[in-house]
Structure formats: C-alpha cells, structure tokens
Amino acid sequence: MASNADQFKQSFREEAREILVDLEAALLELNENAGDRELVGRVFRGLHTIKGSGAMFGFEDLATFTHNLETAFDDVRNGRLEINSELIDLTLAALDQIKAMLEEGGGGAALADPAACAEILTKVRRLTGVTASEPAGEKASPKTAAATAGPVREWSIHFAPGPDLMLNGTNPLLLLRELRQLGGLSVKASMAAVPPLAELDPERCYVAWEMVLATAASRDAIRDVFIFVEDHCELSIELAAGSEVDPAANAAAADATARALDEQRAQGGGRRTYDKPDNATSLRVPAAKLDQFVDLVGELVTVQARLSELAARRDDPEIAEVSEEIERLTSSLRENSMNIRMLPIRATFEKFRRLVHDLARDLGKDVELTIEGADTELDKTVIDQLSDPLMHLIRNSMDHGIEPRDRRAARGKRPTATIHLSARHSGASVLIGVSDDGAGIDAEAVRSRAVEKGLVAGDAQLTESETFALLFEPGFSTAKQVTDVSGRGVGMDVVRQRVDSLRGTIDVASVPGTGTSVTLRLPLTLAIIDGLLVSVGDACFVLPLANTLECIELTRADVERANGKHVANVRGVIVPYIRLREHFNIRTPRPEIEQIMLVETEGGRYGFVVDRVLGDCQTVIKNLGRFYRHVQVVSGATILGNGTVALILDPERLAADAVRLGRQGFHGHTAGHPVVGGASRMGHGGKRESSQTNAA
C-alpha cells in the first residue's frame, strides 16, 4: 500500500501534469499574442505553482530548475524582459524536462537530460541577465531579487501548523528552508503543545516555531513563502522591536512583490488556481479505481441478466418484480458509471498544438492547428489509445501533405497551412477527423508503389477508397526520402493497428492540390453498450441498439415477390439485406416468417435478416482474444443470462464485408463466413414493434 507521502507525491504529479498541459497551451498562445499580459500571468502562476509544490513534496531538482524559468517570466511580467520565440521555445523545451523529472520521481530511471537542462538554463539566464556566478540551484522565490533591494530589517515570525497541515502533504521544515533563502534566520522550535504520547496523533505537527528573519524582503514577500498553507496554520509576521520601517526604502523593495502578489490573488493565482477550482463539486480518482468500478458494474449487469432469465423461467410475479427493479437500477448504474468514464477530447487535441508548433519550426512551414468539437466526449479507454494514431496522422500531414511555402505560394494558396482536428458523435460512434489543406494524395503514385511492392496486381481495378487503404499497409510509403518526421511507412501501419484494436474504421478522402481528410470512426465505449438480442437457428447475436432503426417482417411471399433478390421495400425505399444465416453458414431451416433488423451504417441503410428478435439487453463487451482478432465482423462477445455467449456484431463491418463478398449485389450471395459461434437462444420475448414489409 502506498504511504501518505507517496500518495501526496502522486497527487502532486497528477496536478503538475495538468498544469504542464495548461502551460504548454498558454505558451503556444503567447507565441501568437506576445503582448497578452493575462497569458504571461498564467504562465508565471503555473511555473510558480510547480516550483512551490515541487519543493514541498520533495522534488527539489524540479523546483530548482523551474525557479529559473519562473524568474524569467517574473521579468516578463514586470517589463524587464520581452517575450520572444526563443524564450517560448526554451520554456517549451524546459517543460519537457520537467515532465521527465516528474516521472523520475515516480521511481523510474533518470529521464531528464542533464545536458539539455543545463543548456536551457544557460540560455534562460542569458536572456534574463542572471550571471553564471549566481547560484544555479537557488531555491528562493523570484521575489528574492526584489526583496534584497531595500534595507535589511528584522521580522518576528510565529508559525504554528494547524492540525491538517501535514495531512495536506506539506512539510513545515521545507517552508523554513525556503524562508532561509530570504535572509538570516534564527529558529526556535517550541514543543509546548506536544501532548502525552498516548494522545499524540502521529500524523499531526504539534511543534511551533518562533523565528527572527533579517531580510530586506517585505512582509508580503515573507508571507508568500506560506502562501500554500496560510489557511492551515497560525502565522504572524511582525517587525521586530527596534527594527524601523523606512516607508520609502521599503516601497522600492516591496512594490514589485506586492504588485505581483496582488495580481496573483486578484486572478485567483497561486496554487489555488489549479487545485481548488471547485473543491466542493469535483474529486480526483485514480483511473485504475474507475476501471475496477466499471468492471464490477459489468459483472453486475451479467448477474442481473441471469436474474431476468430466472424470473422469466420461474414465472413468479414476486421474483419478476424484484428482477425488474434490479434491472432498472442496474441500467441506471451502468449509465452513470459509463458517463463517469466519458471525457471530452479537448486535452488530447490541445496537446497537438505543441507538435504542430515544433514540426512547423523544424520543417520550415507555417502551419496553424484548428480544432472543432473539442467538447465531444468519449470513453477514457478510447481517448487513451487515440494519441498515437493522431500523432502519426498529423506528422504525415505536416511532412507529406502540406507543401513548402514556395510551392503553396506558386499554387496561390494561403502561406499558412491549416491542420484541422475535429470530433463529432454519430450514433454509437465518434468521428475523429484529421484534415489538411495540403497537396492531397496522388492516388496513381500510391497505386504504382503498391504494384511495385507486390501488394496488388498490375492490372487490379481499385476504387479510390481501396487505393487509399493501401497507405495503411505495413511498410508502405510513397515518400521519396525518409525524414526525421515520417517516410518510413511505419506510422500509418500503427494508425491502422490501433484503430483496429479499438474496433474502429479509417476513411480517407483526398483531392489533389486541395488537401486530405482522414476520418477515424471509433466506438464511443469499449465496455458496456445497449444491444438488441437476436437469434438465428440456435445462435444468438447482439446488434448495437444505437445502430438499429426498426424491425420488419420478411415472409416467404415477400422473398418471392423480390424474385429472390436480397432487397426489401420499406415504405417505398429499397433496402438491401444480409441473411445472417447465409453469412455465417448456419445450417438450420429458416422459419416461415423472418425478421429484418434495419440498421444505419456509414454506407447507408442495410437489413440483417434474423429468425427472432429476443429483446433489448445491456451488453457487457468481452474481448474475444487474439485467436479471433481477424474476425472483423464481430466486435466482441457477451455472456447472456443463461450463461451462454453471444457474439456482438459490428454492423458497419458486416455490411462492408457483405458488399465485398457479393460485389454483384446481395442477391444470391452465399459466400459467407464459417460459423463463428453463437449461443443457445434465450427465453426473452421481443420487445420491439414489428411492421409489415412490402415486397420489392
């Protein structure tokens, strides 16, 4: 079990990571709006918080390193230094090192690069005018310089930590150390409040300190040392007897710090900006606990299905009533637990601003990143796995899609290119788009390269979509040269593998000279979905409810009227259908009246013909494992109430597969898959309405 100290450190790491994300965004914005004082303040406060909290939680190297950056932004804030792209790039590089230092604190190997850190510090000091002889490892606040400018006076300081100060992760001895940076400090610890051993709370600090500090710092600068603990301690800072105040001299020294402090407070600055925005309404929970919670809800859903099955079999109204109540509660619990896991994609999108900024600089291109639909929510598991594919797509766009400045100018395009990231919901899926206004994809070049690599026959007739799909083949690249950014043909393969593992699809559209758009269609969640249970022969399947539109009957007479073609006339609209019996080679006689489940897919409306519709069900998605990883039309399996397993169908892929297998249309198509499995039929009654179909 992690100790309290470890937990505090972990909390600090999580908090610091969030601040780093915000800092990165602020710096990139500052790059565009150098005069924005609010952004400068935001960067300063972020650095100040990381430094202050870092020192408190024992990340001393990190605090020291960050201190130098904080000094630079304090100078910017006070008009002593101007923002320029060098400072922004240095600070961005420094954030990478801070990130590495945070991970090191987690017990990993040394991740930060000491040589890179030293180089960053040298350059930052050159910008701020701090000489190399000044201590690099100084841990004082940036206010030290201003604080030491005035006359030295003695301050009497009384500091008595409150009951919960240490429980918040604060080490009072580190505060004394920070205070010592302001000047000569004499300290006397008082043990007067320490109770008898039996009554002593071992995690509370009973020691109080009486101190005399000889410093030129103002009262506010001294108080700033305690800024994070002010609400959790007794603190008094008084001028010592005989230590006169010279208002004029004091003003010079204190002015800068007081202004900074006021500004910080006015803007809700300091640590509070980050960790206490809405204490009353939010709670930080480790992702692993949340995963465990959702797993348990999944188990509950499975048990609830067994109870429903039992209730239906016993035909006991009392059990049925309890079962229905449990079903209702389980459904609410499932919905709530899934909602907890849903996160907006904003943070994932925003972090690519840095990538675009760095790549644009390295490639000598002007590129802006635009974002749309950042508030679109999807499952945390999906979000976690989305970063890599998006990174590869963006790198590819930046390197190969977007033309160099001169070529854009020659084509009459805007000098600044655009990469557009978008997200939107579409049924049970989310569509993530990465598009650029670059040169587009040369389909013929892709085709030639594929023929050259033996991926397709020289005389193969490929649709545009099939041609573009070749881009995602392992090792495929049309790049004439490999660069640091891309061209090895690895990235797109990674994109496909990751999207496959998420049971998603990739769609590429491109117009030569105008740009390329890649759309990833991903499931909203990988855990539990609402499904519709259907049966074919003895096998049960689940269709995602979000895709299904309605259920209609299909009689033998309907089939005859359609001359054996697999199409149905649904209120005047011709809809092709796929017989699951044929597609999965299920060799049982078909009933007189079958059911067509109408589903909406990206490729249009399709019908899936089944024997019976058994009803709605909450479906806990279980992975089929590596053995079935190539079975694309099935997105997983679920355990039914009677303990048997039903396969969850992927309507998008099923329809695409049927189209692929029966290029001549759906009629007469029997080239199905081997039987991939199924479950014994459950005793649920169908709940959805049926309507008659008109034969085509």
Add this chain to the structure above:
Amino acid sequence: MAITLAESEALSAIGLEETVDISSAAELKALLVKALGAGQEVRVSLEGAAYLDVTAIQLLWAAEREARSAGVGFALEGPIPERVSAALLDAGFDRFPVPECAR
C-alpha cells in the same frame, strides 16, 4: 524506511533507518508505546537514519518525556548522522530533543 524493535531482558532497542517521516509515524508511535510499556530502558539508534521529519522528532521527544516522568531510561545510542543533526539545527532544535547515552 525501516523501524525495528529488539527487546531483551533489560533493554528495548529501537532502530530507525533511512527516511522516517509521516508515512511511518503511526508505526513509530506503536513501537514507542510498546517499548515504554515494557517498563525497561529504551535505547534508540539513529545510526542508519538519513532524515527525520517533524512527526518523528515530536514522537521521540514525547516518548522521552514520558519515560523520564516514569523513571525509565530513554536515550539515543550511537552517533547521530551529520545530515540528521544539521537538519535538526535548521529546524530550530538546538540539540536532539532526546539525550544521548553516556559513552
């Protein structure tokens, strides 16, 4: 961090090693209570200690006070590492708040 208690007929010996801070404070308190409960002389060794935070210091101080009022011996045994004593001075303790054994 490691806190050990070795009891013999006439002595309870507590050893503190590495970092002793709030994460081990409850354990240290329990050992001190147990050692004092045995009613025999208590010796604390800091030889292997790298850092003591204020929770450890106040526990040792309270234990020593209790032992003294009960007429039980309570003392530090062996040298105090330089890092520990320097940190204590910085924290405003003129000397370690528990007497050292006569050597």
